[in-house]
Amino acid sequence: MAYDLEEQEKLDALKAWWERYGTLSMVLVLAVVLAFAGWRGWQWYASHQAAQAMGYYEALxxxxxxxxxxxxxxxKAASAALRDGYPASGYTARGVLVAAWALQDRKDLDGARAQLEWLARDASAPALQAVARLRLAGVLLAQQQYEPALAQIQGTAPAGxxxxxxxxxxxxxxxQGQADQAAQAWHEALAAFGADPAAQIVQLKIDALNGA
Incomplete structure (x- = not known):
């Protein structure tokens, strides 16, 4: 099939462009396709992981x-599955707290302690980590492990x-029988609670300590 001069010039220009940029264009198209496939794959994986974690949380x-x-x-099995398989999931930190509460309620203080120790080391959820440290101090207090209990809540307390x-x-x-130090800590609590109803409970402790 014969081409006129203008068409031949266009074909030559197209061939020249393809020889110069064709490979690069194909690489770019392939990169876009692979990136899109990877993004969709990650979406599926993240959704699958979330669904799995939610299943273990509901079982717990x-x-x-x-x-x-x-x-x-x-x-313990459901909590272990969450901690081992989905440590970064939002369901895991909440599930560990549920497990700790349930185990403590069943007088399994060692089991509750193990749950809370894991969460107290997890910095991915600061608010729940602060709750875990508070709860862990309570479990250690119940076990008469006073120094480790204090270590969990020493220093600057998290906001709130x-x-x-x-x-x-x-x-x-x-x-521990340290009445003066206990009174000082409770007075600090009163100042922090302000008008919160929790202040009334703390005041009762101070009154009991003073024999009121």
């Missing part, structure tokens, strides 16, 4: 709501936890 909640000693094994941490320090110091 179900086990926590069931009576009987046999529920303890199910609670100043009153709770000071109150728990007072509890631990009182259990």
């Amino acid at each position: 909640e179900t086990a926590a709501s069931q009576p009987g000693e046999e529920s303890i094994a199910r609670i 936890f100043q009153g709770l941490y000071a109150d728990r320090r007072g509890d631990i110091l009182a259990a």
Whole structure:
């Protein structure tokens, strides 16, 4: 098929462009296709991981709501699955708190302590980490592990936890027989709580300490 001069010039220009940029264009197109496929693949993976984590969380909640000693094994198994398989999931930190509460309620203080120690080391959820440290101090207090309990809540308390941490320090110091230090901690808690109803409970502790 014969081409006129103008068409031949266009074909020559197209061939020249393809020889110069064709490979680069194909590479760019392939990169876009692969990036899109990778993005869709990551979306599927993240959605799958979230669904799996939610399943274990729901299983943990179900086990926590069931009576009987046999529920303890199910609670620990579901929590372990979350911690080992989905440590970065938002379900995991919440699930560990549920597990700790359920185990403590069943008088399994060692089990509750293990859950809270894991969460206290997890910096990915600062608010829940602060809760875990407070709860862990309470479990250690119940086990009469006073120094480790204090270590969990020493130093500057996280924002919003100043009153709770000071109150728990007072509890631990009182259990150690350090009445003056306990009173000081409880007064710090009163100042932090302000008009919060929790201040009334702290005041009762101070009154009891003073024999009122």
